[in-house]
Amino acid sequence: MKLPEGNRRRERDKRPATREPQPIRPATRVPLKKLLRVSSIACGIQFGWALQLSLLTPYVQELGIPHAWSSIIWLCGPISGFFVQPLVGHMSDRCKSRFGRRRPFIVAGACSIIVSVLVVGHSADIGWLFGDRGSTKVGAITAFVLGFWLLDGANNMTQGPCRALLADLTGKDHRRTRVANAYFSFFMAVGNILGFATGSYSGWFKIFPFTVTSACDPNCANLKSAFYLDVIFIIFTTYISITAANEEPLNLNHQLSEERHGQSSHETQEAFFWELFGTFRYLPGPVWIVLLVTALNWIGWFPFLMFDTDWMGREIYRGEPNEGKNYDFGVRMGAFGLMLNSLFLGITSVFMEKLCRKLGAGVVWGISSIIMSLCFASMLVITAIVKNMNIEDDYQPPTGVVVASLIVFAILGIPLAITYSVPYALVSARIESLGLGQGLSMGVLNLAIVVPQILVSLGSGPWDQLFGGGNAPSFYVAAIAAFSSGLIAILAIPRSRTDQLKVHQ
Template sequence: MSFGFLGIQFGFALQGGFMSRIFQTLGADKDAIPFLWIAAPLTGLLVQPIVGHLSDRTWHPRFGRRKPFFFVGAVLSTIALFFAPYSSALWMAAGALWILDASINISMEPFRALVADKLPDSQRSYGFVVQTLIIGIGTWVASNLPWLMTWLGASNTAEPGVVPDSVKYAFAIGAFVLFTSILYTILTTEEHPPEDQAEFEKERSLNTGFLAGFGEILKNIAEMPKVMKQLGVVQFFSWFAFFTMWSFATPAITSHIFGATDTTSAAYNDAADSVGTYLGTYGLVSMFYALILAFVASRIKINRKLLHLVSLISGGIGFILIYFITETWMLHLCFGLVGIAWASILSMPYAMLSGSVEPKKMGVYMGIFNMFIVLPQIVAALGGVNFLYKLIFGEAVINTMLLAGTLLILAGLSNLLITDRRATHD
């Protein structure tokens, strides 16, 4: 039931690892890159709770509850992912990113809810960790695709304003994997009908129409569990940090470590491929870390809060070390530490939250919870990253990695706010 996340992560990894490269190729200044990302989190702010609300109130004897959303999101994501590297102007690339991110979210949030739908509370840590394991595989493979295409003979340079063929082929492969993996989950996963069909139909009939649905979402936001608010602080710092990485890893590392800034040069494009490979390392490490967590969570009770705290601080140290390394191979170590944080971010908050949410509202609350993912990205895109890294650390773009590390350490310490034992202990 989680196999579709392989494809979703292909989309996210290619988006996170190479959209800034596409923006730079099309002439974007480094300080403008975060703003070009803003449409994606803005759309997520609206799409995620609405899709969650609708999926909670959807049921079809043949197509199920969550699977119709998987399919719609897969079709739209595939189209956007394939055409993104063919953009000939910045506004086209930003638009492709907007459609891609919104479409992936249509599929992703119902996937989170599906795990909570089908597993009892005692197995949810295990379930979300297995999901993270699949995400790690997708991140590593997708992040290495441009390098692999170059190795197989695809051109890694192009005329000014044109994305190299190696990136175009990588995005095409990613689009294929995204669609087929989600389709596999749709065809092989059975969903359970509502326990009380009559009560389900009654509630659905009372919440028809846009205004009624919007009002219900606002009511759920006002009544969100205390644990969700506490986790929201952790999520804010965590996703601000990762948005900083996705926006600035390529310009920061290619210029600071490889000394390459000319986007038409082989040196820059080879360095950008290498950055993708290093980003793949955090996916690979997250996979192994998730595998260990899956083994542990299936056998003993774990303290989710302390585990998440340590994992996030490890990732923060990894980001900070990027500034100080002297050899390129050390980037694998840095992003390996980031991978520990990434594995935890994709599993522990959802496991902590799921035990505090009514099952019939799982979809809408998973969507609302993701507001704490998109809000920090919006703040970062509207100038938060540029303002903070220059104010605290200085003008050099590599200082964005120092900012990301500091924020991730703050995210780890914020776990101390969580006091509900039902959330923190498996």
């Protein structure tokens, strides 16, 4: 008996038999205005991320956790990403809510972000209620860690369905997919700029004087006030995004068929874990290359994201947490540098789609990774210059050193824009033929991001201590990993047909 065409194709290509249930989609091409509105939630999410990246490593040290252990706190991000994002992606692929597949998870994630930032912002006050009075604030650290873990889980819960929703809307239009990811990257840049600008300003406690308490000094009150602003921002952008999507429920015929077969929620979750890890044996070579480049890329990025402002406070301003003003001033200057970084990120996002069409996504990604490596090497040179200076009691770093550091931070915004966009577009286009849901596809890519982050979180503190402390040893590893990822991207990622598509009329 002759097999139907779909079965013959599946047998020939050895694709997974489980395919994504398809919602009802409009035949017309999705307007760019709609993609812009849906992407806007990235601005609210990244506003909180910016505060987290710029202020929370210094803050956790002020609570009493040593620098060597501060990277362990960041372990929660990759661990939650390892489980939360693939699980939420899979569940959203099969969600039967009348509000759509992705939007219920986006709203739930946004609500979780609000709860978590309020816990983190009030961690000192919570610790005070539980008796914190010494230099090491055990209650505050406990509240902070719980809020921090919830925040990372909530961010992963929100970002995955957001990117999957954009992939749903663009469908097989790969140019629209790249545009949608560029929009997402652009709004991440806007959120970063606003978040880092908020983090670099030291007078929020004067605008919100009620944030200063017996347990919370002006530095703590600034963090708390910034998170209040984050709550307002995430509510606003979430509303804009979910009202623009107009998702349709899953096809009712699929739902009835599934109910007839008696598939339970427990069976669905078992299928999820089987699918997620079983998927790897079906991945073609180009997808494996993308995952390898992504992993090396994030070995480069994660030390910088953990220690950027701490590097400015320690290595450039030669300060220590809770000892004088140099460290706090350096942290705020680092936040200003990250704001410049986000400005370059936003500008790059605007031109990214044209660059990818002209040069190919792999080449653009590779060049950006080499630029990233050179920036990390420059940070090591700057660190060595400052270390050889004579340090006096009233030490202030030379203007040239500060300017050079800010320039490095700004230039790093270019490869960061590529990292936030190109890998997602490449995986979305290349994994589509396997018949996986976009949510599960993003989960597969996410594994290539979170596993390196786990390794860096566990190893960077002991690695830094092994070579005398500070942040320089981690940046050595970051520079080598980034350079390696750049070479592999340029030499091994083929320029696909979708990279060469012309602008549609």
